Amino acid sequence: MRRGFGVVVLGSGAFTPARKPAQVRNPAGYAAVLPKGLLLFDLGFGDLWQLARCGLRPAAATDLFLTHRHPDHSGDLAALLFHLRYDEPPRSGRLRLWGPRGTAAFVAGLRWVLRPWLDPRGYRLEVRELAAGDRASGPGWRVDTLAAVHPTAALCYRLEAAGRRLVISGDTGPGAGLERFAAGCDLLVLEATLPAGQRDPGHCAADQALDLARACRPRRVLFTHLCAASAGSLRRLLKREKGLRARLAQDRLRLRV
Ligand SMILES: [Zn+2]
Ligand SMILES: [Zn+2]
Numbered sequence: 001m002r003r004g005f006g007v008v009v010l011g012s013g014a015f016t017p018a019r020k021p022a023q024v025r026n027p028a029g030y031a032a033v034l035p036k037g038l039l040l041f042d043l044g045f046g047d048l049w050q051l052a053r054c055g056l057r058p059a060a061a062t063d064l065f066l067t068h069r070h071p072d073h074s075g076d077l078a079a080l081l082f083h084l085r086y087d088e089p090p091r092s093g094r095l096r097l098w099g100p101r102g103t104a105a106f107v108a109g110l111r112w113v114l115r116p117w118l119d120p121r122g123y124r125l126e127v128r129e130l131a132a133g134d135r136a137s138g139p140g141w142r143v144d145t146l147a148a149v150h151p152t153a154a155l156c157y158r159l160e161a162a163g164r165r166l167v168i169s170g171d172t173g174p175g176a177g178l179e180r181f182a183a184g185c186d187l188l189v190l191e192a193t194l195p196a197g198q199r200d201p202g203h204c205a206a207d208q209a210l211d212l213a214r215a216c217r218p219r220r221v222l223f224t225h226l227c228a229a230s231a232g233s234l235r236r237l238l239k240r241e242k243g244l245r246a247r248l249a250q251d252r253l254r255l256r257v
Helices: 047-053 077-086 103-113 206-216 228-239
Strands: 006-011 029-034 037-043 061-065 094-099 124-129 135-138 141-147 155-161 164-168 187-191 220-224 246-248 254-256
Touching: 006 047, 029 047, 029 155, 037 047, 037 141, 037 155, 047 077, 061 135, 077 103, 094 103, 094 135, 103 124, 187 206, 206 220, 206 228, 228 246
Parallel strands: 037 061, 061 094, 094 124, 164 187, 187 220, 220 246
Antiparallel strands: 006 029, 006 254, 029 037, 135 141, 141 155, 155 164
16 A cells, blocks of 8 residues: 655645735645545635645545634634535535634634534534644544644644654744654644744744754655745755755645655
């Protein structure tokens, strides 16, 4: 059997649209296309449409992992649930929605203000909160969690499936302990929100992301949550980089892990 699985970048950007059309990136969202099943990690605004553009059926997702509640990571949750309510034929089985502390109240609140349009029809919606260190699992996969450094409860996720390990940082500043959590993983999807030299405790600047990536020693790293300035910084820094297999994420990029 072929080992590994597919990763699709729905959105490689963050929370602010670029001024130049060519630099616009959708907010954070990733799909893991497993031998059996489709897992989603974040679904920022616009990413439901990105799924369709990538040829992936939203109803095929069995589990959605939110790293945190910021709209650039969760903005299309309402759109997804709305779609599933009216999709034909109706989805069956269950959709599990995972996230850090606060996720259950967040989903309940969304459903309340938009009632009844997000209520499941034909399937079960199960919302499960994860604390740092908790593990989620499904057929042929498991997901481990690490507390991110961010101004709200946020998690980094490590997916192990088909003999491969994928780590998605979500939003985090340095200091979360990714060096251990992501050590030797097959693909590290790492945020690099700010241009080199800028500092924000809840995010990585390009230079910090590069240092962190080196310390994690992944087989490959994909920098994401980019803006035009951080992408520019990374391109300059990576010209001098030796030894690290790194690239910048782009919307609708497909990789095999
Ligand atoms: Zn973000
Ligand atoms: Zn955030």
